[in-house]
Amino acid sequence: MSETATIIDKYIASRPLGGSTDVPPPVKHICVVGGGSAGWMTALMLATTAYGPRLKVTVLESPQVGIIGVGEGSTPWLRRFFEILGIEESEWMPACNATYKSGITFDGWSTKPGFERYFHPFVSMLDNMTMHPFVDNVHARLEGANVDAHPDRFFLSTALARQAKGPRADANFPFDVWYGYHFDATLLGQFLGRKAVARGVTHLQRHVNHVLLNEQGDIAGLQLDGGETLEADLFVDCTGFASLLTGKALQTPFIGFGENLFNDAAVAMPTPLDGPLESQTVATALRHGWAWKIPLTHRQGNGYVYSSAHCSADEAETELRRHLGLLDADIPARHLKMRVGRMEKIWHRNCVAIGLSQGFIEPLEATALLYVQVTASMLVEVLEKRALGPDAQAQFNEAMRQRFENTRDYIVAHYKTNSRTDTEYWRANAENMRLSESLQAVLMTWMSRKPLVTALKAGRFGQGYPAVSWYALLAGMGIFPDAEDLVPPTAHQARHDLAAVDHFIARSLGNFPDHRELLANIPPGNSDKLLQVYAW
Template identity: 55%
Template structure:
């Protein structure tokens, strides 16, 4: 049974981006209350630090804390992100590459045209249904334009970020100390429970006991509290998502800085290319069931032109899935300790942010009851499972046949979730996809436009005719000129970042 004793001290175990983000969100939430927030961080345990992309929700985190982009972005070599380009996932004519946009305010004018074209295409008409042609973000990414419009263009633009994860963790650490969050540098050796099974304290080297009323586990895959101490069951996603390994390598960047992540299909997974101010972050997410680490590294080096280079590669193992209870007794798991989805849709910081922010709604009300835990865990599990399903959809809809890996993903050897089955059947039968997305409450994290972009971008249409490609005509007025003229209100990405840096 969860204690209802008033919370006076919250201890966060682990630093990194997740630990310091959780600390800032919680401390900001309870700033009017007499609650101490403390972060204990081991000086000997490293941070994974390779996640370098975000969704647009990260902007809300900085906005809520009053942190300007001109302050944090230069310190983290950060760049803007207008969306993701998927290269080689589909082999269908006209859909071998597509851009998945972050939908902006101006796209309210063009989105209906896109959806109408998709519906017409589903009915067999030869019209353009590639998302690239309908969204301002696509044009910004294509032209290397920062998604911040001139003042006289009165439309809000939605965007995410690319950043150096190590530098972001250091920046958040600095801001946390400025906010008055206490930092303890010590290595945890044990965890002690009380007679009710709640966490009473953590033990650090020297056998000192550090007590708190509530604990937040940000200890990464080690899951020191939620896993090792509380034995919270883990729900694996390995049957649905085959990738369990990754390699990360940097390369140089030229004068032009793109505003998109590029995801390229490889033999046994996919590679990422993320532009930062000072370099590209590259990586290969793959399945160790289909290739070895050495073979995967060679394939990535060949792609990057680094076969003869001494550039070091970081090899990582991924444990895909989530805990059954993210909030268990007097412990909240945040970040890798609570679960992980492969980085295809840059969900890591999003889930960290939402996990902490939604918990704070209960904390602010002082509701630490078992019923509150159940409601909370149901909601966070819905987020994790929903994001998993969206990622599954990328693999299930691929049409590659060059390796057994891609064939296995398309065949989906394990039963796909019923939720996703309903989405696919609604799409293929030409029924209103928006109704189904809203019925399942999927739109709380992936809006209808995202599903249209994914399924249309991959060319998921019944009896696709070779002539029905991106060369088809729009139903309605041509949009190219309109989008081009809108793009005139935006500036070159590198120039914009340079001006931002000079302003600090």
């Protein structure tokens, strides 16, 4: 199980809905500065602490500052967030034009024959039936045996996405599938805001003119338009890339990841929804980055994440329009700049940065909202432990450092293992040697044909993502001996009946509805099946 599962499991264990404690909260008032998905998700989690209404939570949202509102995908952990809060999919998904997400297709990242496209699955309980054949075949192919080791053949989620099936099975099918969501980020923030206010969070729509610091350097209050001052005991900075509190007021140093994550800009362009409604994100490699394709119920989200050091904004927009077949279409594009990296301290003095203000590791695996959820879970945990001193802050910051860097390593691996040579951008990514020791260890272990599972479980490297994700990435990119060097497998290497694997997945598929049909009639939650998925 991944370390993210551990963090959220600990949060879940302390979350008996309706539970309370007679112990007073260590702080009386927390002010969340900034709304959007990050601010309102944090406020909702703070509103469900064991302290109940004795802990005052205020969201201060400026009417003069808009939200980015582009991110449209999640990891599977967002599902747990709604289940903890008792919010059904049938309520929030239609309100946010949301669809289901079974995983991500990576298209064009590899040029190796047979590996030009692969799927990173959100695995299911059923994959325990096919996971071992996949891993065994991977190692046989690493040893030079000509066996099928492409991940797409072995995972139910891949078939669900490609056949436009929804990842929630019929009621009589007792196996869960791990899935995420696609959604309209602006609508999601608005929905979470309504829920937070209904659960006792104070919403104040005022603009911050100045952040006031006391003699010790802590935040004493916020001077609002009109001259009033808003005071609180603890502040949460959800002001996005502006980082109004953590960055500007507290002058927290920022650690950039630009030396091995080159992308720092994006251009977005929604289009009408056309064709089948597949439960997947598609990430297609373009000349200087990659394009996303995300289906919502009312439109298709499109965008291009690229390196401004390798192409201009105008060149990126033209390439995206060409990719979409919209060179002459009168559809406006929205340009964005990204700050990729992390704050040196996520918790600095009496302020915790959450969301884009704490850091960002580009959109490739849709981790932004996951970091909001994890950080807010950790904040609730320390509040309920009443552990707000220097040691607790240091442990908090070290845990966040590790999580950012572990996720960064997994994202960097996508670029490092590419085999494109058509532009300097892709060549520079493949030639990049500024890799962490952890990532170097993963790649060296793979190339030495040793099992990743044992080392990953031992925690020596590659933390943050389960072993199956690393296997899907490296096998999906075709990091194997060249096809002409493969030899027929031995009887032991060919011991798995892949026709039986195909048959098993095909029969399992029959229990899952069409994606559109599922969205039209979303069943009640199935949290009793959850969190048994990541056996790896």
